[in-house]
Amino acid sequence: MAHEPKTLQGAIKYFADPANVREYLIVRRWADGKVHCPRCGSDAVKFQEKYNRFQCGKDHPLRQFTFKTGTIFEDSPISLDKWLLAMWMVVNCKNGVSSYEIHRAIGVTQKTAWFMDHRIRFALHLETSEDKMGGEGSAVEADETYIGGLARNMHKDVKARKIQGRTGYAGKTAVFGLLDRGKEGKSKVRARVMPNVWSQPEARKIIRESVEPQTNVYTDEHGAYVGLGSEGFNHEFVRHAEF
DSSP states (O other): OOOOOOSHHHHHHHHTSHHHHHHHHHHHHOTTSSOOOTTTOOOOEEEETTTTEEEESSOSSOOEEOTTTTSTTTTOOSOHHHHHHHHHHHHHOTTOOOHHHHHHHHTOOHHHHHHHHHHHHHHTTOOOTTSOBOOTTOEEEEEEEEEOOOGGGSOHHHHHHHOOTTTOOTTOEEEEEEEEOOGGGOOEEEEEEOOSSOOHHHHHHHHHHHBOTTOEEEEOSOGGGTTGGGGTOEEEEOOGGGO
């Protein structure tokens, strides 16, 4: 098996060498370690180093091919070293990786990084429903609510047992929601049940995991959201009392 980089810095150095890229791809694409023509299956193939492509020794149309032929990279002008770096990041980042992180790490535009990320996830059969929301110039609203029966519909004994204090939150489930007001009216909503105790670290963690940096994030003045501006978001408070 070809060398497997252990760190992003190691991956950048390793994939910068075209010979390493060839070695890495050959053993992963062809189980016997020999390059096979993607059109006829023959291994009578020669590598043309000057043109960085292969030529099949059999007589048939389209004898020349590259590592991209027949793969998710085929119709892309992006170089293989960048593709492999992006794939390494998607596979090795346990907490997920955003298109902004790929864009900064491999030196492509954020739009290109988004395209690469989605194509890699599709090839790996990874779910995309948890892709991050927002993006530079986009707006995401965050809010929390408590779900449970209305007090007026409860029997007097049940109300006395469940509704305590002024808030009336006892016995209800805390739910955190994000609304991405997408372009062309295509909005997305994501919700998550929260622990019994509404905490600042938990709310901020969900936003970091779910929202792209540089997004305009709008929240109420709950203390859980304080400090989002220092974490890469354009944070603005909505003061309900003013309406």
